[in-house]
Amino acid sequence: MTTEDTRTYDVIVIGAGPVGENVADRTAAAGLSTVIVESELVGGECSYWACEPSKALLRPALLRADALRVPGIDPAVGNPLDVDAVLAHRDRMSAGWQDDDQVAWVASAGIDLLRGHGRLAGEREVSVRTPDGDTVRLRARHAVAVCTGSRAALPPLPGIAELRPWTSREATSARKPPGRLAVVGAGVVGVEMATAWQALGSRVVLLAPGEGLLPRMEPFAGELVTERLGEAGADVRFGVSVVAAERVPDGAARLTLSDGTGVVADEVLFATGRAPRTEDLGLDALGLVPGEWLATDDSLTVTGVPGEWLYAVGDVNRRALFTHQGKYQARIAGSVIAARARGERPDPGRWTPYSSTADTEAVPGVVFTDPEIATVGLTTAEAERTGRDVEVVDYELGRLAGAVQYRPDYRGRARVLIDRDRQVVVGATFAGPGVAELLYSATVAITGEVPVERLWHAVPAFPTISEVWLRLLETRRDS
CATH class of the missing domain: 3.30.390.30 (FAD/NAD-linked reductase, C-terminal dimerisation domain)
Known part of the structure; x- marks a missing residue:
């Protein structure tokens, strides 16, 4: 039997990743009653399937690469990495995919947590379907902040479902190195995961659709990474895309490439971009398009929705897809929400805490490769x-x-x-x-x-x- 109840808060935050946590922290610290709605793990993508585990996989590989070139260090550092130890370190950095510590922090900050899938149900209203099948109706006096982030985008390739490909989630949480790994994509996720798994013993083929790696950066950056990947044993191919894919009877993945050649691998990672997690968010209730990015002004207020109550913060607004930029936006959004709740009109000027300007002027990023x-x-x-x-x-x-x-x-x-x-x-x-x-x-x-x-x-x-x-x-x- 399902039940329904209604609860009212000053602020509702949908998504308990680093971005949602920071919005909620700012509004709660300003004295606004705040609830976070989360359908997965509190701490979000960065903590469990992105920033933390990926860097835990990469750090031993990069440290070994540096140590191999320093005089006086035992040549034994060139031996294969201890895979079990590296994966155990990755597991620790991901908290074993348990969010107890994050849940405790939410409580200590005076923020309520509601587990379940949240959907916008009207102006300042969110409907939450809990794991037990109950429905909780949330109403916000001041603001709803959408902090649902992004997910890996898979290409519309025939047979991709049967292929059972890796995305960034599988690539950072795999329990053992695949013997053969094909990486499709030349961006940050592709080159970082190629670096990590090559160092952990996989035979990596990296398939880049263009003429170089890291195409959005200066060409010399991609050239240096290509050189080192090749020296490490990876097979890097340019100007190719996957036109067909299948799992063959022995369980291997067979890829047909645009140049007529093929690749056989045990696992295939598609690192081909991101998509917003808005497909089942109830955007249609507000006249917005499900599955689309949410456009905002510099106060992180969603454009096209009257009333200055709906905010989109972090990846979901596509301004700058980095955790640190999302947290920066969260601090600004929290300040804006608090100011408006006090009846103030926050100054949107360039150097105020109410304007997200770094998303276009000075976005820093690091690719943790060699x-x-x-x-x-x-x-x-x-x-x-x-x-x-x-x-x-x-x-x-x-x-x-x-x-x-x-x-x-x-x-x-x-x-x-x-x-x-x-x-x-x-x-x-x-x-x-x-x-x-x-x-x-x-x-x-x-x-x-x-x-x-x-x-x-x-x-x-x-x-x-x-x-x-x-x-x-x-x-x-x-x-």
Whole structure:
């Protein structure tokens, strides 16, 4: 027998991933009664099937790659990784796919948790179907925040259901390395998972539809990753797509490629993009299209819905598909919701806590491959496409004393883009071991619009890789 009850809160948050948790934390801290609705694990995709487990798989591989090149270290570091130990570490970082700690945090923050599938049922209303089959009607006095994130998008390939392919979820939670792994896709998920499973003993074939890996980044980034994957034993093929796929009687997957060749693998990972988790969210009740991304203004308020009560935060709005950007948006959305609840009209100005501007100006991202790739702001191609007049300044990182201390055979490159009119950095890309730690300084330079002449007075410590900032300035001066 099912039952139905109605509960009223100031704020309803649909989705208890890092984004939803941060929205709820901000609104609860502002004194607004808040409930989170979650149909899976509290902590979301990042905690269990993305950021945390993927980096746990990658870290041993990257550390070994660095150690192999440092004089004086036992050559035994080149032996195969202890697969069981790596997977056990992955399991710990994913909390064994148990959300007890996250649930405890929600309670400690004064936030209510309702498990079940939430759907928008009208203005400021959410209907939740609980695991027991009951229905709970939630009403919000002030706001509903949709923080349902995104899911892996599979291509419309004949036979794909019977193929039983991996998505990012299976790739980060697999219990053992497949003997043969085919990776379809040249983006971040594809190259990271190819790196991880190749290091764990799989024979990896990486199928890229275009001419290079990481096509949205500077070409040299993809070239360096391609080089290292090849050295590690991966088979990287360009300009090919899968046109047919099937599981053969022995359980293997057989792929037919666009160039007429084929690949046989034990598992196939499709890393071919993301789609919003809005297909069963009740968007039609508000005149929106189920399965579509939710467009917002800079306050994260959904456009096309009157009343300033519906918010879309994180991946679901497609502004910038990174966990850290979603959490940034969550802080802004929480501030906006709290201000409006107080009867205020939050200032949407550029430098206020009520405007999500970093989604377009300075989005940082790291690809945890060998070598690491760190990017923020514009690429050269984006600058050309948008008509920005920029100076392009490059420097080979292997010329730095700090880089050679890191690895004697260090290979890498740095590039910054400088706006000719404003004389500020508008983009930066670093490719090389350990470059992720350069990213925040670049993000600050871009976000803060630091004049290039001022950067001469930001003195990097010697010998560190951060000295590249000085070398880039010198290269520009001498060109």
